[in-house]
Amino acid sequence: xxxxxLLGRKSIILLAFVLLxxxxxxxxxNTKPKYIFYFIGDGMGTGSILAAQYFKAGNTKSPExxxxxxxxxxxxxxxxxxxSDSGVTDSAAGGTALATGSKTSSRTIAMLPDRExxxxxVAKKAHEKGWRVGIGTTCCIDDATPAVFYSNAKxxxxxxxxxxxxxxxxFEYFGGYGFRQERDKKEPAKDSGVVAYAKEKGxxxxxxxxxxxxxxxxxxxxxxxxxxxxxxxxxxxxxxxTDRDLTISQIFNAGxxxxxxxxxxxxxxxxxxxxxxxxxxxxxxxxxNELLAFDACIQRAFEFYQEHKDQTLIVVTADHSTSGFTLGxxxxxxxxxxxxxxxxxxxxxxxxxxxxVQSEGRPSWERVKQELTENFGFWDxxxxxxxxxxxxxxxxxxxFSDEGINEEVDEEALYSYYKTDKLSDCAVKIISDIAQIAWxxxxxxxxxxxxxxIGAGAENFHGQIQNTQVVQIISxxxxx
Numbered sequence: 001x002x003x004x005x006l007l008g009r010k011s012i013i014l015l016a017f018v019l020l021x022x023x024x025x026x027x028x029x030n031t032k033p034k035y036i037f038y039f040i041g042d043g044m045g046t047g048s049i050l051a052a053q054y055f056k057a058g059n060t061k062s063p064e065x066x067x068x069x070x071x072x073x074x075x076x077x078x079x080x081x082x083x084s085d086s087g088v089t090d091s092a093a094g095g096t097a098l099a100t101g102s103k104t105s106s107r108t109i110a111m112l113p114d115r116e117x118x119x120x121x122v123a124k125k126a127h128e129k130g131w132r133v134g135i136g137t138t139c140c141i142d143d144a145t146p147a148v149f150y151s152n153a154k155x156x157x158x159x160x161x162x163x164x165x166x167x168x169x170x171f172e173y174f175g176g177y178g179f180r181q182e183r184d185k186k187e188p189a190k191d192s193g194v195v196a197y198a199k200e201k202g203x204x205x206x207x208x209x210x211x212x213x214x215x216x217x218x219x220x221x222x223x224x225x226x227x228x229x230x231x232x233x234x235x236x237x238x239x240x241x242t243d244r245d246l247t248i249s250q251i252f253n254a255g256x257x258x259x260x261x262x263x264x265x266x267x268x269x270x271x272x273x274x275x276x277x278x279x280x281x282x283x284x285x286x287x288x289n290e291l292l293a294f295d296a297c298i299q300r301a302f303e304f305y306q307e308h309k310d311q312t313l314i315v316v317t318a319d320h321s322t323s324g325f326t327l328g329x330x331x332x333x334x335x336x337x338x339x340x341x342x343x344x345x346x347x348x349x350x351x352x353x354x355x356x357v358q359s360e361g362r363p364s365w366e367r368v369k370q371e372l373t374e375n376f377g378f379w380d381x382x383x384x385x386x387x388x389x390x391x392x393x394x395x396x397x398x399x400f401s402d403e404g405i406n407e408e409v410d411e412e413a414l415y416s417y418y419k420t421d422k423l424s425d426c427a428v429k430i431i432s433d434i435a436q437i438a439w440x441x442x443x444x445x446x447x448x449x450x451x452x453x454i455g456a457g458a459e460n461f462h463g464q465i466q467n468t469q470v471v472q473i474i475s476x477x478x479x480x
Contacts, residue, residue, distance in 0.1 A: 039070070049291065077453075095144055099269075111153070134174070136268070137177070285340075314454050334435070353371070
């Protein structure tokens, strides 16, 4: 009996050793990364990624997907995103988990749910170890996702306090859109603002990519952003971008060039924040174009990896998915490539309609049909039904009512009215219907988000994991 028990114990130990061998081999293969690229596609879920692949393939004859750079990475995982107090997280709690490895409550920035205990981000840990650190985004630099990497706040709405912590971090590079609250609203006369404080702390501040290229070689630290205009929350969407605007690639490339201008270890977090904003508006074409532009940034990081394979780790994931972006809306077919006929975002089309009203007065239905044809392809490249045309005409009547074009309406009210005009909403909904895209809401959803990884230690990402585990693995690999 004793011999059997001894044999049983030995068998159990042997079995445990066999089962653990793959994990032990993974750990032994790990090379400590010197260069970490951490990409966060805000609001990027499985539906939006697959839609981008269909869109990129562009095959209207039969279903076909094209690879994105990051979908070809050899290691992947499904990430659970719930916060400490909700099954559907916001960006503050989701970002905190990805930055610090701890769950927190909604709207909390890098603090525990008690909103007293401060959490230290992986970016801060890297900087303390002497790494050069960069934070880039397409959104406001004091928005939730970038904020969790350099600041701590009880709520994400403490924008000025969050912004004032940016220069205190000492990180080498920040890039993105403007600040939601550059000056203290309570005492603006006594406050010089975030930008002035950044300059005091040794940051070279530029607003254009050309200015960056002229000054980055001699700068110790760099802050590049496009000044905020009105109530905008991000640089113009990729589908709307002009030569006057900062682009997602310029913001990423500026950080890349600045961080690698000197030798040393590098940690670079880059957020594709506008994927989320487009998805909130259920604007499929705009979200897809944002995702493809985000992938182009990842492509440059991948090219770096190819030259430093044993020292580079690239991780691509999301803080949450948005609006339940789903492929399929009641039929067994898809037509994602039809979205290529949409030439501007819903927001931009709204602004375009407003400009027509201001310059020409109330446009006729025929005039509006011309705009819909040019910007959505309706009646030309995109066939629409009689009911869809009727829906557009009804939306036209509501958008261009006498109240909507009243000359006594002030500029701010007029802008606000057309920002949510019925016609733009209807046009985007119809082209989504034709593409067979469905949306469950206009807010975040609680679904899995994918993770893709390549490089030193990437094999540690697999299976179903919590969002807190992502940065825990990164930190362990890097020795933070």
